[in-house]
Amino acid sequence: MQQPLSSGHGASLPNSSTAPGRHQQVPSKAPLRSTAGHCDFITYQNSYQVPVQNIIRPVCPTSLDNTQGSGQTYSTLSMDSSLIAPRGPNMITATPVQSFVDTSQQASYITEHYPSQVPYIVPSQSTTQVLSTHSASINHAYPGFSYQPTSVFNTQHNAPLNLQNLHFATSQPLFNAMSCQTKILPKSEQEHPPASFQPYHAGNTGTSWQPLARTSVKKPAGFTTKPVALSSTARSDMSAGFPFSMPHQIKPSYSPSMTNVAKPPVSVAPLAQWLPPSTERLTSATASPASASKVQDGVDSSSSSSSSTNASLPNNYDSLEGGSNQDLSSSVTEARAPFDPSSLMTTKQSGDVHPNLQPVYLKPSSKVNHLSSSMKGLFFQNKQQAEARKQINLLQERNILPPVPIQCPQSNLSPELRNLNCSPDLFRCTLMNVPQTQALLNKVKLPFGLLLHPFRDLTHLPVITSSTIVRCQSCRTYINPFVSFFDQRRWKCNLCYRVNDVPEEFMYNPLTHSYGEPHKRPEVQTATVEFIASSDYMLRPPQPAVYLFVFDVSHNAMESGYLNICCQSLLENVDKLPGDSRTKIGFITFDNTLHFFNLQEGLSQPQMLIVSEIEDIFIPTPDSLMVNLHESKELVKDLLKMLPAMFTGTRETNSALGPALQAAFKLMSTTGGRISVFQTQRPSIGVGQLFSREDPKQQSTIKGLQHLGPATDFYKKFALDCSSQQVAVDLFLLSGQYCDLASLACMSKYSAGSVFYYPSFHHIHNPTQVEKFQKDLKRYLIRKIGFEAVLRIRCTKGLSIHTFHGNFFVRSTDLLSLANINPDSGFAVQISIEESLSESSVVCFQAALLYTSSKGERRIRVHTLSLPVVNSVAAVYTGADVQAITCLLATMAVDRSISSSLSDARDALVNAVVDSLSAYRSTISNLQKSVLVAPNSLRLFALYILALLKQEAFGTGLSIRLDERVFSMCEMKTRPFVHLILMIHPHLYRIDHLSDEGSITVGDKTIPQPPIIQLSAENLSQDGAFLMDCFSVMYLWIGKNCTNSFSNEVLGFSNWDSVPQNLDRLPELNTLLSRRVTSFVSWLQDSRPFLSILRVVKDDAPFKANFFQRFVEDRAEFALSYYEFLLHIQQHISK
C-alpha cells in the first residue's frame, strides 16, 4: 500500500522539479482516492466542490473578523478621538502607536482597502457597540465603507483578500478619515448591500446546501458546546441588536450572485482553464437551493423557528471558524476530501471533471443518511453528532490545507465577551476552551499554554491617563472588560474573585461625560489598553534612551565590509532613533584591544582612546564616552563617517569580545539601555573566549549532535548582570565560519535582547545578505523600544504558570524581567492547572507590560484574554488552536533539545501528535483500526509537526550547520507566533497568471490574492511561476516552460534562459502582470517588520535545494513525506 501512496502523496524531489501537468498527475493520485470509493465521486465531487468553495471563503473572512475583531475594536475606539478627548478628572487620549512601517503610502492604502474588510468587521463591532455611543457610530461607518468595492462581485478570491486585508489592517494605522466617511453609510448599505456582505452570503449559500443540520444543532445547544458557534452568535447579535441588520436584507437577493462569485476561487488554482464551465453550472445548481435556504435564513436570521432556517444561520458561522465546512462534510470520513476547502485543488487535479451539484448527496447515500436529511432541512442533530462529524480521516484527506490563511478557532464564549477579547495576534491560547481539570488536560494530551506578542506595533490603542489606575486590591489585576460590576460601586475581580470598590474617579466616564457608568470606561471596553503610569510604578526616574554600539573591527570584520554598511545605515537613521532630548549614544570598537571614542560636546573631532589592557578593563574617561545625541550629533556623524576607513587594512585577527562587553557594561550600568554588538568571528582572546566545537563528523548523526548549549557561562552571567542593570544586549552575528552562536546567544537570551544572524555575510559576494542586513538594521534602529520593562502574567486562581519561553530573565513565578522590549519579540508560556476550575465558567489571563517609553514615560500595556472552561474532551478538541500548539511545541522542543538531545526533541514532537491523535481516537467508539482520525481543529497538526521536523532547528540533514541550527532555535523561541508559523509552514502561491479577481485594493494599488497551494512539489508545474513565502526568504520559482511573457513582462528578460541566477528583486515594469506581481510581493513584504529576501529559483539555481527542502509534504533526504509520516503515526497509535 505504501508504494502507490507515496508516489502520489509525497512526490520526491526529482518528480517535483519536473512537475507534470496537472492532468498527468491525476492518474497517480487516483489510486489514493480510490480507497474512499471515489470513482463515483469524481463527478459529484466536482459539482459539489463549488458549494464547498462558497462555504470556505466566507469562513475565512468571518473568522478574520473574529480574530482581528478585537484589534479592530480598540482601533476604532481611538479613531474617534473627539470622543476620547481629555475631559474631567481623567484624561484619555488616543495615541497612534507606531506602526510597522510608517510610510504614507501604507496609510493611504489602509484607508482605501479598508472598505472591503468592513463587512466582516461589522459583526464583531456590533457586540461591542452596545456599550457606548461612539462605538455605535463606528459601526455605522463601516457599513458605508463596505459598499465601495462593487468590483468585489466579480472577483474570485474575495474571501481570501479580505482575510489578508484584515490581517494587514491590524498592523496598519487606521485613519480618522474613515470615520468621516462612515456617516453616510446607513442608507447606502441598503442600496448596495450585496457587495459589502458578499462574504457572508457566500457562506450562506454554501452552508445552505448541506450544513443545515449542524446549524440546527448548534443553536439549541447554545454556544457553550462549540467554538464555532460564536460566529453565529455574533451574527445573530448583529441582526437582533444592530440597527443595520444588513446580512438579512442582503442575503435573499444576493445569494445567486454570490454563487457566481464563489466559483471563481475554486477554479483559481492552477487550472483556470476549465473554470468557466464550472462556474456556470455552479450558479445554476447552487442558485436554486442555496438561494432558497438563504432567503429563509436572512428572513429569520435569529435563531428562530424552523429547523432549516436555524440551521443555515449557525452554519455560516460554524463554517466561518475555519474548516467548518470540512466539519460538516467530515462526518463521513471518506467523503471528506471533496469537502475540504483545499479540495479546490483536488478537483483541479482530478481532472476536467465538471462540478455537478451532488457531492453532498453522495456522501449521505454512501454513509450517513442524516446528512441528506439535513439537506432537506428536516433533521436535527444532537451535539454529539455534530462533534463526531468533525473528525477528519487524515489518510484519506489529501488536501487539507485551506487556500486562505488559517484563523484562530473560536472559543465557546458568549459573543459579547468574545468580541471584547484581546486580538489573537497579540495574545492567544493553545486551547481556546480551557479544560476544567488537569486530569482532563492530561486526557487530551495537548500542550496548554499562551503565546503572546505584547509589544506588537498596533495601529491604535487606547491610552489612558488617570491618577488612579484601578486594580484589584489583593491580586493587583488591572480592571478589564471581564470584571463584573455590582451596584456601580463595587467590582469583582475576575482573577481572584475579590470584590473591590470602584474609586470615585472611575465613576466619571470621559468618553460620554457621564457620571456613574464605570462599566463604560475605556478600560472596561477594550481588552488591550495602555496606561500612563504614575511615579508609583517607578523605582527610579525613567531612564533616557541609551544606545551603545560595539563594533568588531578585526581583519575578518573589515573583510566582510559590514562596518561601512552599518555606519551608513546609522548615519541615515541617527535622527530617527527613538528617544527624547536626553538620548545618549556611544561607540566602542574592538579587535585585540578596545577603542573608545570621546564624543564630548566641544571637541573638534572625535577622539579615539585605545585600551590594550584587556585582562582588567577600565574606562578611560567615564563621562565623555556616552554622550547626549543631540548635543554631540555632529561629532557622532563625523565618527560614523570616519569609522569604516579607520580600520581598513588592519592585520589584527583576534577578537576580544568578552572584554569589550565588560567595558560596555561598565559604561551602561548606571543608566540601562541597549548594547548592540556586531561580531564577525569567534571571540579568541580575553574572557569569554570560545573554541571551535563544531565537528563535521558529529553532524552526520542526529544522536551525536551536541553543543547546542553554551560552552561557558560567561555570557550568561554577563547577561544576568546586564539584566539587573536594565541593559539589553542585541547581537548581530555576521560570519562565514563557525562562531559558537550557542554560547554567544546567551548574552541576548537572558538580557531580553535579540539575535540576528547573517551566515556568510560579505559585502560583495553576498548581496542578498547585505540587503537583508541593511533592511533589518534600519528596522532595528527605528523600531519602538521600551526600557526597564517587566512583564507580569496573571491568571485565574487555579491556574499557574509552568514555564516561560523567550528572551528574558524570569524573576519570579509570574514575572519576567525585560531590560528592553521590542515589537518583534514574542513569548510563550506553559500553563498548568493546579486546582479544578469547576467553580468558574470562565478563566482569564492578563499580561501587563510595564515599561519606560523612549520618551521617558512610564507606561503599562495590559492585554486580557478570557476563555471558557469546558469539561468535555470534545469541547477541548474543538477549541484547539493548531497553530498556537505548533508554536508552543516548537519552543518546548528547543528546550528539550538543549537540555537533553535533538533526537529526544524530535521524538517528543512526534509523540505529541501520536498522543493527541490517539487520545482523540479513544474518545470515538467503533472506529476501524486502519483509520487515522483527527478532530477538525487538529487536521493540520501532523502537517505542521512534520514541517517543524524539517526545520533547520530540528532537521536531520547533513548540510545544516551548527550555528544555523542554533539560530533557528533562537528564532523559534523569540519570534511572535504569527511570524513563526509562516516560517514553519511557508505559503506557496502561483503567480504567473495573477488576476485581479478577488484582489484587494490598497491605496491606488490592487493586490491580487492567489490561493495558497499545498507544499508538495507536484503542485509545481513547469509552465508556471510560483512564489514561496517563508517569512525570512521568498523563493520565486520559474518553470522551464513558463511563458516568455512572464519573464518578459515581470522579470524584464526576454526568455527563461536569460533570467539571471542572482536576481534579487523584481523590476517595476510597466505591464499589467508585473504590476500585479510586484504589488503582491511588496504587499507581502509590508506585512512583516523585517524584509524577506527574494530569491529566484530556476532548475539549475543554487537555491534549488533550499527551495525544495521547504516542500514539507514531500519526502526529503532524511525525512518522511507527509503520507509516510501519517502512516508512521498510525503505526504508533495502533500499537
Add this chain to the structure above:
Amino acid sequence: MAFTFAAFCYMLALLLTAALIFFAIWHIIAFDELKTDYKNPIDQCNTLNPLVLPEYLIHAFFCVMFLCASEWLTLGLNMPLLGYHIWSSPQIFLGVLIVSVSRYMTRPVMSVPGLYDPTTIMNADILAYCQKEGWCKLAFYLLSFFYYLYGMIYVLVSS
C-alpha cells in the same frame, strides 16, 4: 563505659547533623521565598550555591568517619544520600569519574560550584523538585540526628 572512636564519631555526626538541619531549613526557606516572589533568583542562587558543596562535604566527612569506625549499619543508612549527593554533585567535587552521570550532565554550565542556575530555577518543575528535595533532606537529617543520639548512647553504654 569507655569513650571509643565510634562514640566520638557519633558525637561529631550529631553536631554536624545539627548543622545540616539548618542547611536544610535554609534551603526550604530560600525556595519558599523564591516561590512567593520575595527574592530575586540571582541573589537566591548566589546564597544557595556556596552551601551546596559544604553540605556534601560534611555529609561525606562523617560517612568516612563511620567507615573508619566500622559502624556498618550507620554507614549503610547514609549510603543512599551519599550516592545521591555524588550523583548530583558538580565536577569540581568528584572529578572526571562522574562525568557520565546524568545529573551532572544536566547541571547547567557554570563556572562556580553549585547546582542552581538563576535562569532555570524558576521553572515550575525545578522549583517543585528543589522544594521536595529540601523537605526530604530535612526529614532525613532529623531522623538521623536522633539515630546518632541513640547510637552514641548505645555505644557509650555498651562498651
